[in-house]
Amino acid sequence: MGILSGNPKDEPLHYGEVYGLFTNLSTNNGMISGYETLMNHAGDDDLKKLIEEAIKGLRAENQQLEELLKSNGIGLPPAPPARPNADLNDIPVGARSTDPEISAAISADTVAGLVACSQAIGQSIREDVAMMYGQFHMNKAQFGAKMLKLNKEKGWLIPPPLHMSKGTES
Secondary structure, eight states, X not given: OOTTSSOGGGSOOOHHHHHHHHHXXXXXXXXXXXXXXXXXXXXXXXXXXXXXXXXXXXXXXXXXXXXXXXHTTOOOOOOOOOOOXXXXXXXXXXXXXXXXXXXXXXXXXXXXXHHHHHHHHHHXXXXXXXXXXXXXXXXXXXXXXXXXXXXXXHTOOOOOOOOOOOSOOO
16 A cells, blocks of 8 residues: 555645645636626626626635645635625726627636646546546536527627538539
């Protein structure tokens, strides 16, 4: 029996896992703050619901990340304070983020989160850490599908040039 056998929770984290967990928590904290701000800019009710869902998902991830870091004696990164609510009409039009811009930003964040989760899974040697990131990845993929559907329904998706030809002509 070696140091990396038995209950994964009893195994030490390696530096890459620690860095990934700490960075993930810090990034989530910033995204929550940013999404709270974007909530003030959003006008579309469907988009607001998905922003709320994104914030809820990030907070749920943070609970697991904080628990894992604390249980391994690692300090937590600072979190910005919650953003106050504002009335959309109080934000000058030229200073407002538009609904398509907000949706595109959150969609891009979701894609980056999927890549980060995949990287964390690949570098993990503790099965519990890899499984946690697998769960995060699945949740982000499902959320990303909702964002894609919203972007299509609202006409906010700007696709690259579409390839219409199915075959070659003789």
